[in-house]
Amino acid sequence: MARQRWLLGFIISLTAAALFLLLNPILKSGTSPFRLGLDLQGGSQITLQVKPSDTIKDISSPEGQKAVGDVERVIADRVNRLGVSEPLVQRVGNDKILVQLAGIKDPYEAESLLGRAAQLEFREQKAGTEDKFQALFNQYRPLINQETALRKQIKELKKPEDRATLAALSIELKKVSQQSFTELFNKTGIDGRNLKEAFAQPLGSAGDDWQVDIRFDAEGGLKFADMTKRLAGTGRSIGVFLDDTLISAPNVGIEFAQNGITGGGASISRFTLDTANELAIQFKSGSLPVPIEIAENRVVGASLGQDSVQRSVYAGLGGIFLVLVFMVLYYRLPGAIASVALVIYALLNLAAFVLLPGFVLTLPGIAGFILSVGMAVDANVLIFERTREEIRDGKTLYQSVKGGFTNAFSSILDSNVTTIIACAALYWLGTGLVRGFAVTLTMGVLISMFTALTCSRTLLFYVLSIPALRKPEFFCPNPPAITASQSSEVV
Amino acid sequence: MRLQVIQQRKLWWGISLAILVAGIISMLISWKTIGAPLRPSLDFVGGTRLELPIACPDPKNCKADVLNLEVIRKVLDEQGLGGSSVQIVEAQGNKPPAVSIRSSSLDAGQREKLQKTLTEKIGAFDMARSSSETVGPTMGKQLFTSGLLALLVSFAGIALYLSFRFQWDYAVFAIVALLHDVLITVGIFSILGLAFGIEVDSLFIVALLTIVGFSVNDTVVIYDRVREVLAVDPSRSINDVVDDAVNQTLGRSINTTMTTLLTLTSIFIFGGETLKFFALALIIGFAMGAYSSIFIASTLLAWWRNRSGSLVVPVVVGE
Secondary structure (H helix, E strand, O other): OHHHHHHHHHHHHHHHHHHHHHHHHHHHHOOOOOOEOHHHHOEEEEEEEEOOOOOOOOOOOHHHHHHHHHHHHHHHHHHHOOOOOOOEEEEEOOOEEEEEEEOOOOHHHHHHHHHOOOOEEEEEEOOOOHHHHHHHHHHHHHHHHHHHHHHHHHHHHOOHHHHHHHHHHHHHHHHHHHHHHHHHEEEEEEEHHHEEEEEEEEOOOOOOOEEEEEEEOHHHHHHHHHHHHHHOOOOOEEEEEEOOEEEEOOEOOHHHOOOOOOOOEEEEEEEOHHHHHHHHHHHHHOOOOOOEEEEEEEEEOHHHHHHHHHHHHHHHHHHHHHHHHHHHHHHHHHHHHHHHHHHHHHHHHHHHHHHOOOOOEOHHHHHHHHHHHHHHHHHHHHHHHHHHHHHHOOOOHHHHHHHHHHHHHHHHHHHHHHHHHHHHHHHHHOOHHHHHHHHHHHHHHHHHHHHHHHHHHHHHHHHHOOHHHOOHHHOOOOOOOOOHHHHHHOO | OOOOOOOOHHHHHHHHHHHHHHHHHHHHHHHHHHOOOOOEOHHHHOEEEEEEEEOOOOHHHOOHHHOOHHHHHHHHHHOOOOOOEEEEEOOEOOEOOEEEEEEOOOOHHHHHHHHHHHHHHHOOEOHHHOEEEEEOHHHHHHHHHHHHHHHHHHHHHHHHHHHHHOOHHHHHHHHHHHHHHHHHHHHHHHHHHHHHOOOEOHHHHHHHHHHHHHHHHHHHHHHHHHHHHHHHOOOOOHHHHHHHHHHHOHHHHHHHHHHHHHHHHHHHHHOOHHHHHHHHHHHHHHHHHHHHHHHHHHHHHHHHHHHHOHHHOOOOOOO
16 A cells, blocks of 8 residues: 555656646747657758768768768858757768758758858958958957857757757858958959868977868969959958958968969968868868769748647647547546546657657658557546456456456557557667657657556555546446455455 | 458458459559559659749738749740649638749749749739758668658568567568558559659658557557467467457457547548648558457468468477
8 A cells, every 4th residue: 555655646746747748838938849850840851862072972881971971060050140049950861961940041052052062162352341341350350250259169069949049040141241341352263162172280390370271173263363463462362252251351462473373282370270171071061072962942931830830739739638538438437547548648658759859740750649649548438348248257346456467467568569669660770750750659658658558557446445436337337246256256 | 249360251351352453463564654652752753843922912812823834934945944743722721822843953043033034923922921942862872762661661670579568470560561551552653643743752651650669559559469368378270269359359440440530520620731642541550450469460461371281380489
């Protein structure tokens, strides 16, 4: 009895904790306690397929995987420039990258930006704009430094609130660039496609000064030499624009006035290690090591997602309600207890969604949850049918309930294991939406086993300890009359 | 009520065969006419689907007649998308009537251009309720192969588990029953595809795998009972045992299937477009799962044990 009391207390506190977890965000700020998938909150989901190139023929080889890793970083960098609050960039399989952009205003821009091979441009400052540029750039430079610092911080600390700040800053930088700097520079036709390599390099031996070395292809090298010849010693800058945002404005030394910077390479100096690395990555993000292609793109309007949530919630509540009514009508007292256990099940399951790291609720996920409620009934049905059989065999109520649980266990275990096997296959096959479904279903199966074997059992035995409820007809229609002597015969 | 499953087994087998054959014929016809046994959605063949609901401030009073099919087709023709299919989708919930266009794969620029031209010709669209999907041609093939693979793996996993927990012949007939459920679901969707143009998407594969996971439950429960009764009295004829086992578990089989179907029906009715046919596939599959467990898996096991004689059935270690 002591163990039962203890279990009852445990179940009640578990349920209370789940309720708190679910209701707290709703009451506090009116937001959903779940992380919602794109199909529910609207947004854009883009799957990029990494393609083999001339130099990297096999994506699954170590070099190929390194290239995919580079692409992933580049894409993450581009995504950060989109100004989406909580973007998700994720490797799927060994040659795909999944990008989720929730609540994005312009999905078209996102698609073209992510799929585009190059947005890095080297522009030439117009003559006669030196003073104007200098004044503007002096205001602008702290912003760039701030952005670089933030980027580094995010990489190290992974704090989501910094991401929002960075997104805002990126937008600000782009706006200022477009308003002020675009008109001060001429396009030269040198862009990321011409860039072959970019890497950070220590300058001299001191170690504090770093430079970024860049290498162009033949065409880029010629154009670059041309441009630098014109700019050398004038004090005008090369404008390095990434996605229309000015990211660097190096000058060209007077010594290059004769021929320009030839040889297809250049060094931009005087950086700290971090800024040099950051700049090299940004340069590279204008040129990908392997081509990519948009394999899939799904865009869901924001209100459409809200409608789906609403409809799914109705469907869920409707389904659960019908099941509860059925259970009470058919199985009477145990049915009512199972209904309580089912509600507890639903709460625990939803709380698990909140707690599971990285779990995103999607439409198929909601279907999986609703389905698992129907399934959670199964264990109870197995137990109660068994209990009825035992009652009909003339056993006492207590023995029957006990026998119901013991005898039904092997069926419950087998049927749940087979479901989990199918879920494992689903998880293994799936991406995104499909995985969400497999995870919700698996969790449903596990939690339902717990609630059926623990909650239903504890509650039922608790009820049996109340004499007024200890009547076989509450458990089974037309039970045989039981005499006290029979109970002792039963093992 | 007592079911005589063994006595009437020819009837049950006949019903199953009839539905299976109908499905297979439909798949063959479908193969001839559209080149695939089921009507594949974008997920499998690639392409772009755009759904643009018209903007209307008062959702109860939307004029769907601005969505003129001829005007839309003309725009599509002008943009070299003459082969696209166009449909008018009726208002649903808060979503106004919409035009749904399915075309070859379009990139962002092409989509924007199409949408712009349509807006000029027809009027503003409610972009917050619009949706678009673009799937490249390689994705579909991968989805198909990995889906098939996942099905095979789950079959193998379940067969392995059942031969470990029961005996190998139990496992084989459980798998036969599963194949039966999956094939019938596929067959019915093939018929639905021919008759109503209903397509199968990636969620259909998910549905098939879920059917595999769930409908084996009913079979397991019945087999569990067969094993239990046999253990008490091994000398009883297998026909009697199976009949008993089916009848003793009948209440559970019906009630479990019913409660699951209740929730699925609720998804089917309220769940919205995406989940509608997912729920339908599950409804068919689960209903078939219960049917095949009660009438097919049980009678096949009895038939096999009678034929081979219970003595020659190898006993798996651990039984």
